[in-house]
Amino acid sequence: xxxNTLTKGMRGRIDxxxxxxxxxxxxxxxxxxxxxxxxxxxxxxxxxxxxFSRQEVALSGxxxxxxxxxxx
Amino acid sequence: MEHTSDTKxxxxxxxxxxxxxLPVNPLKAKVVLVGNPNVGKxxxxxxxxxxxVDVSNFPGTTVEVxxxxxxxxxxxxxxxxxxxxxxxxxxxxxxxxxxxxxVILNIVDAVHLERxxxxxxxxxxxxxxVGLIVNMLDEAxxxxxxxxxxxxxxxxxxxxxxxxxxxxxxLEEIHQLVSRxxxxxxxxxxxxxxxEMLAVVGxxxxxxxxxxxxxxxxxxxxxxxxxxxRREEIYIDRRNRVNRILQxxxxxxxxxxxxxxVLGRWSVSPIFGFPILALVLYALYYFVGVFVAQxxxxxxxGRIGREIVEFNIKASVAxxxxxxxxxxxxxxxxxxxxxxxxxxxxxLSADPVLWNEVRxxxxxxxxxxxxxxxxxxxxxxxxxxxxxxxxxxxxxxLLLPLVLGFYFAxxxxxxxxYLPRLATLVDRFLRVIGLNGRAVIPIILGFGCxxxxxxxxxxxxxxxxxxxxxxxxxxxxxxxxxxGVIAALLATAGAAATLIYTFVILSxxxxxxxxMNRSLPGETSPLLIDLPMMRLPQLNNVIKKTxxxxxxxxxxxxxxxxxxxxxxxxxxVTNALEHIMDAMEPLVVQWLQLPREAAxxxxxxxxxxxxxxxxxxxxxxxxxxxVAALVTITLFVPCVASLMVMLKERGIKEGALIWVGSLVxxxxxxxxxxxxxx
Ligand SMILES: Nc1nc2c(ncn2[C@@H]2O[C@H](COP(=O)(O)OP(=O)(O)OP(=O)(O)O)[C@@H](O)[C@H]2O)c(=O)[nH]1
Ligand SMILES: [Mg+2]
Numbered sequence: 001x002x003x004n005t006l007t008k009g010m011r012g013r014i015d016x017x018x019x020x021x022x023x024x025x026x027x028x029x030x031x032x033x034x035x036x037x038x039x040x041x042x043x044x045x046x047x048x049x050x051x052f053s054r055q056e057v058a059l060s061g062x063x064x065x066x067x068x069x070x071x072x
Numbered sequence: 073m074e075h076t077s078d079t080k081x082x083x084x085x086x087x088x089x090x091x092x093x094l095p096v097n098p099l100k101a102k103v104v105l106v107g108n109p110n111v112g113k114x115x116x117x118x119x120x121x122x123x124x125v126d127v128s129n130f131p132g133t134t135v136e137v138x139x140x141x142x143x144x145x146x147x148x149x150x151x152x153x154x155x156x157x158x159x160x161x162x163x164x165x166x167x168x169x170x171x172x173x174x175v176i177l178n179i180v181d182a183v184h185l186e187r188x189x190x191x192x193x194x195x196x197x198x199x200x201x202v203g204l205i206v207n208m209l210d211e212a213x214x215x216x217x218x219x220x221x222x223x224x225x226x227x228x229x230x231x232x233x234x235x236x237x238x239x240x241x242x243l244e245e246i247h248q249l250v251s252r253x254x255x256x257x258x259x260x261x262x263x264x265x266x267x268e269m270l271a272v273v274g275x276x277x278x279x280x281x282x283x284x285x286x287x288x289x290x291x292x293x294x295x296x297x298x299x300x301x302r303r304e305e306i307y308i309d310r311r312n313r314v315n316r317i318l319q320x321x322x323x324x325x326x327x328x329x330x331x332x333x334v335l336g337r338w339s340v341s342p343i344f345g346f347p348i349l350a351l352v353l354y355a356l357y358y359f360v361g362v363f364v365a366q367x368x369x370x371x372x373x374g375r376i377g378r379e380i381v382e383f384n385i386k387a388s389v390a391x392x393x394x395x396x397x398x399x400x401x402x403x404x405x406x407x408x409x410x411x412x413x414x415x416x417x418x419x420l421s422a423d424p425v426l427w428n429e430v431r432x433x434x435x436x437x438x439x440x441x442x443x444x445x446x447x448x449x450x451x452x453x454x455x456x457x458x459x460x461x462x463x464x465x466x467x468x469x470l471l472l473p474l475v476l477g478f479y480f481a482x483x484x485x486x487x488x489x490y491l492p493r494l495a496t497l498v499d500r501f502l503r504v505i506g507l508n509g510r511a512v513i514p515i516i517l518g519f520g521c522x523x524x525x526x527x528x529x530x531x532x533x534x535x536x537x538x539x540x541x542x543x544x545x546x547x548x549x550x551x552x553x554x555x556g557v558i559a560a561l562l563a564t565a566g567a568a569a570t571l572i573y574t575f576v577i578l579s580x581x582x583x584x585x586x587x588m589n590r591s592l593p594g595e596t597s598p599l600l601i602d603l604p605m606m607r608l609p610q611l612n613n614v615i616k617k618t619x620x621x622x623x624x625x626x627x628x629x630x631x632x633x634x635x636x637x638x639x640x641x642x643x644x645v646t647n648a649l650e651h652i653m654d655a656m657e658p659l660v661v662q663w664l665q666l667p668r669e670a671a672x673x674x675x676x677x678x679x680x681x682x683x684x685x686x687x688x689x690x691x692x693x694x695x696x697x698x699v700a701a702l703v704t705i706t707l708f709v710p711c712v713a714s715l716m717v718m719l720k721e722r723g724i725k726e727g728a729l730i731w732v733g734s735l736v737x738x739x740x741x742x743x744x745x746x747x748x749x750x
Contacts, residue, residue, distance in 0.1 A: 020300070021159055025600060027307040028155045030186040030315075041340050045500025047509075049340050049603065053186040054215075056603040058340065058496035060508065063598035 001071075004046055004064035006039040012069035013037075022063070029057060036072045103145045103250055104173035106166065106195065108188050109152025110489070110604040111181040112207040112237040114138075114613060117149035119243050137165060138620070145250070148173070154602075155191050156198065158286050160533055167286075170200070171277050175253045177246070179205045182212035182219050182234070185322060187602075189228075189314045196228065196256035197310070199266070199276035203253035204232040205246065210239065211605070216324070223321040229257035238610065259309065336606035339493040349497060352490065356481050360520060364477035365552045369470055377469030382461050386443040389454045392419040398442040399434050409437075452641045459638040467626070467633055471521060474552055476622050478520035482513070483617040487609035492601045499599045505585020506540045506592065508533070508599045514541050518549035523629050523714040525549070526721060533597035540588045542722055546714065547734050548581040550706050558702055561688060565695040573699050576745055577706055584737075629713055632720075636712025649675060663743040665750050666701055667691050677705055696749040704742025707734060 006012050014035045017023050026032070030053050041049040046061020105113045121140030138149040150169050151162040158164045170176060176195050180188035185206075195202050206219055225232040231252040235242035262280075269279040273293050281289040283298045284306055290297035338344040390397070394417055401410045412433055420427045434441070445451050453460045485491050495509030502511050511532055518525035522545050529541045550558055562570045589596070643649040653671040660671045673687030688701050719727035 022598065022600065024157070024303055024307055025154070025159060027304070027311050028187075028190050029602065030190070030311070032308070032311055040337070041342070043340065043342050043345070043497065043500065045503075047496055047499045047599065049496065054217075055184050055187055056336075058492070058499075058599060058601050058603055060499050060503065060599040063600060
């Protein structure tokens with residue numbers, strides 16, 4: 001399952017992050033493998049707004065598609 | 073790797089090489105404010121700095137660095153960053169100031185410690201002397217989060233204070249914090265590894281950058297950066313350490329999700345997001361497009377600029393120079409009622425009687441004076457398109473109010489926390505044209521001034537995005553000066569014309585973006601953006617931001633406006649302008665099916681985009697001709713200043729390509745519209 005399949009109000013546990021610079025950026029924000037995220041909003045076109053450790057982060061659909069998740 | 077437990081690698085006792093070199097003048101130690109975006113750095117900076125603030129570097133949204141005197145230190149404010157590295161311009165700018173800093177004051181948001189302490193630990197790992205300011209304690213209290221500052225101090229090994237910056241609570245302790253700042257608890261293995269690199273790399277801080285794969289810092293020392301996997305190892309280790317510290321330092325009574333501001337949530341919701349966006353854009357349009365662009369500018373440009381300043385400069389230049397003064401007297405509708413020419417062979421001062429007659433002729437009417445000097449140089453600098461007079465009026469009395477208005481609105485949006493939400497909302501649409509949501513900022517600015525927006529494209533993540541955004545700005549976004557004239561012309565041309573015009577420009581914009589997205593190498597950087605809490609902007613912060621952004625824009629763009637005006641002036645006095653217009657005639661008359669004089673309007677558009685459109689007023693075009701002419705002029709060359717800035721930002725080759733492309737496309741599309749409609 002990938003992150004973009006989450007719909008508003010669902011939770012997911014991060015299983016695998018993409019590699020490269022973007023991975024480092026996720027780690028800095030606190031979005032690491034094993035973290036549980038909550039989907040706050042899902043916009044038409046796939047842009048997704050997540051909540052985790054008291055912060056709200058938006059990511060584009062393509063990026064969400066590159067992250068695999070599991071049921072928390 | 074563990075920070076706390078003993079490690080296998082033996083780390084012999086060693087004498088510390090100065091990792092943070094002593095400042096040349098110890099009394100002028102550099103104190104640097106560092107922190108994630110929106111944690112209150114600037115509020116603290118404004119509190120600490122006296123009156124004198126020296127802002128340097130880029131305008132745009134956040135890539136600026138302010139410097140001020142604080143006690144006997146030099147105090148620096150840096151752009152918000154999530155870590156020290158070089159993923160974008162903000163980070164590159166902040167990194168270098170941090171590397172050169174003597175004491176780092178790290179400000180963190182008490183509500184977002186998980187995110188913010190990553191940077192803190194990284195600063196500690198750099199071997200910097202750090203003092204930690206835990207800000208937004210009011211917000212944390214409201215959300216029933218309690219932070220154990222003592223515990224943080226012990227775990228991280230650096231002094232910690234708690235503050236509510238907006239209420240000035242706790243800020244008096246910063247003075248002490250600066251002197252107590254020290255090196256914190258570091259990962260021993262990492263520390264040992266960094267020390268081994270000291271022989272090659274100047275400082276521990278720089279060694280860490282190299283180890284974390286920073287190509288730029290590595291290149292400065294002529295070595296290769298470590299690879300990705302090393303950085304990830306260090307990052308994961310740091311992340312784990314921060315999470316572990318926080319387990320004991322934070323007590324969060326209410327564990328579940330919490331209800332954040334309704335407005336913040338709504339502005340990224342699929343249902344309310346777009347109506348809110350429409351409202352924001354309308355307010356923006358009303359404030360900048362109607363209030364500033366029309367009411368304020370009419371007064372500043374028309375009354376002060378032209379009638380007082382420009383008139384007086386020109387008249388004083390004419391005092392002792394041979395001049396012919398043409399006076400047009402208008403009626404209320406703006407039609408010329410009377411026109412007379414007065415000849416001064418030896419300047420105005422030699423013939424006060426005639427000059428009196430001139431004044432009497434224009435007295436009490438709305439009149440326009442034209443000073444036609446005999447001397448070519450005077451024409452060049454003070455004539456109709458005089459480089460000095462025109463630049464002055466344009467810059468100070470037209471652009472300045474507009475730019476102030478735009479930056480004010482932008483600062484309000486920025487400080488309220490709306491901009492990242494806007495970027496989120498439009499990300500999907502901008503992706504079609506190869507941009508990500510962040511590009512919405514330069515595009516909105518483009519409707520104010522394309523020159524200003526072109527500078528702001530620096531904010532975008534990759535060269536590819538900068539190229540696409542610049543092209544779209546230069547080609548398809550009419551600036552406010554031009555929009556006013558376009559709106560007036562379309563109002564006369566009618567609804568059908570307005571619809572066709574909008575449709576053509578929009579579909580052109582999308583096509584160009586799509587083609588560039590498909591054909592340029594590389595990929596659009598994905599949107600990954602942190603949505604700060606929505607807050608009521610603070611007026612003094614907004615005013616400060618507005619004034620220094622405006623100052624920077626003026627400083628950076630003014631010379632180009634002057635050069636632009638000078639270029640056209642030279643074309644005029646050498647008659648080259650006439651030749652260009654003659655050369656364009658067949659294109660204008662046969663292909664665009666417009667009157668011959670439209671060529672003048674197009675060329676004048678080079679100097680000022682609004683001149684171009686304004687020139688169309690007098691031509692009495694029918695609605696379809698109006699559409700063709702406006703399409704051409706919108707897509708046509710932007711003003712010389714924006715061309716110059718583009719050449720500077722994008723390089724001569726790329727800039728010239730975009731410029732020539734815009735000329736060809738404007739003529740092609742304008743002509744096609746004309747051929748189809750007429
Ligand atoms: N509630 C609360 N708000 C604060 C506090 N400190 C700052 N703010 C608000 O937080 C917002 C951001 O403050 P800034 O000082 O502009 O933040 P910054 O760190 O300079 O932000 P960037 O320059 O964008 O990285 C402003 O709207 C401040 O009014 C605080 O202690 N409590
Ligand atoms: Mg700031």
